[in-house]
Amino acid sequence: MxxxxxxxxxxxxxxxxxxxxxxxxxxxxxxxxxxxxxxxxxxxxxxxxxxxxxxxxxxxxxxxxxxxxxxxxxxxxxxxxxxxxxxxxKAKEGVDGEEFKGLGVITEVGDAVEGSKVVTWNLYGVVKDKEATFGDVDRFLRWRVNLMERAIALLDLPSATTPIPDHGAGPDPYQMIQIHDYNNVSFLRMDPTIKKASGAVIELFSHNYPELLSRKFFVSVPFIMSWVFQAISLLLSKETTRKFVVLSYKTNLAKELGGNLEDIPVEYGGKGQPLIA
Structure with a gap:
């Protein structure tokens, strides 16, 4: 309603x-x-x-x-x-499969000031077969879009009561946080299969999901690999890249997220249940 x-x-x-x-x-x-x-x-x-x-x-x-x-x-x-x-x-076709198991998780973090924050997690370290997960770009895109749509549903825009300020007049209260965890992912060589799938997601999301991202965290990233994210930034607007935060240690994430520590998984510096049991 x-x-x-x-x-x-x-x-x-x-x-x-x-x-x-x-x-x-x-x-x-x-x-x-x-x-x-x-x-x-x-x-x-x-x-x-x-x-x-x-x-x-x-x-x-x-x-x-x-x-x-x-x-x-x-x-x-x-x-x-x-x-x-x-x-x-029909709306769910192509979004279920073992190749995506554990890769995407949606949570919420309570905050006394800002209210509940919707958080989407992409856990690349759980991928066992890169070709199976990322090789079929269309299938991967359909899975990734489904994850995004489920997260947006938690924003409950049809029931919203707070207006979004005009351009330049304040923050949009209806946005979410994205976290990309690269734990156990090798950065020695950018896999072309992953690069192609990631590029397709970036392009599609930049055109079709505006003003939905408050912050985007890249965690478990080696210090020497910060250039990778500088390269990604060249593909996006400054308005988008200013929301990016790169963290080498995942336990620092809780401080960045703020809010109720009970809602943040223990492996990320919180006091909540592990994200993946």
């Missing part, structure tokens, strides 16, 4: 209202109207959750209306073509 909250009054010239006025054209072009558990609606007054989505696209494009419209249209078309937002088993 959508939130009954009201957005603060906006002037007719506000970019958010202008983008909402373009929504009928966007939905007609995309032939798809659902994203991140939200049913986009062009009705007046604009639904709160619809404004949340539009605001994310405006913020990610520095309030450029044309770019925001183009980006949202492309995302909705991609979601339709990728088969997202479907009901039943």
């Amino acid at each position: 959508s939130s009954t909250a009201s957005w603060p009054a906006l002037s007719e010239e506000h970019p958010l209202l202008k983008l909402h006025a373009r929504l009928p054209t966007i939905l007609e072009s995309a032939q798809h109207s659902r994203i991140w558990c939200v049913q986009l609606a062009s009705s007046s007054p604009p639904p709160f959750d619809t404004l949340l989505i539009l605001q994310k696209y405006l913020r990610s494009n520095a309030n450029d209306l044309d770019k925001a419209e183009e980006a949202l249209t492309k995302t909705l078309k991609w979601r339709r073509e990728f088969g997202l937002d479907q009901e039943g088993e």
Whole structure:
């Protein structure tokens, strides 16, 4: 059920209202109207959750209306073509398999100030067969998208009541944390199979999941391998890379995450249950 909250009054010239006025054209072009558990609606007054989505696209494009419209249209078309937002088993095709077991985990960390934080974990050290896990890029992408969509569902955007500030006016409260753990992963040579799959994820996510990342941690990374992440940073915007944190020791992660230590696995400096038993 959508939130009954009201957005603060906006002037007719506000970019958010202008983008909402373009929504009928966007939905007609995309032939798809659902994203991140939200049913986009062009009705007046604009639904709160619809404004949340539009605001994310405006913020990610520095309030450029044309770019925001183009980006949202492309995302909705991609979601339709990728088969997202479907009901039943078809929506889960290709996301289950032994090759992905233990690779992705979703948790939440309670925080008295910021509220609950959604955290997605990618544990690359559990991969036994690189070719089986990463070799079929399309299958890996489908698995990775499914993990992201499940994490977004925990943000519960349809029930949100706090508006997202305008571009440059404050942080977006509806974002998550991503953690990539490279424990037991060799950095002596970048495996081409993993490189190809990782590149595909970076490209797809940069276009279709804007303004959803608050911070991204790379843990268990040797000091001498920081250049790898500098290279990755060249593929992304400065706005994105400023959220990156590289940690050589995973036990330092708890201090960076903050919040309730009981929600943070003991191997990462918290007091919670191990992430993988």
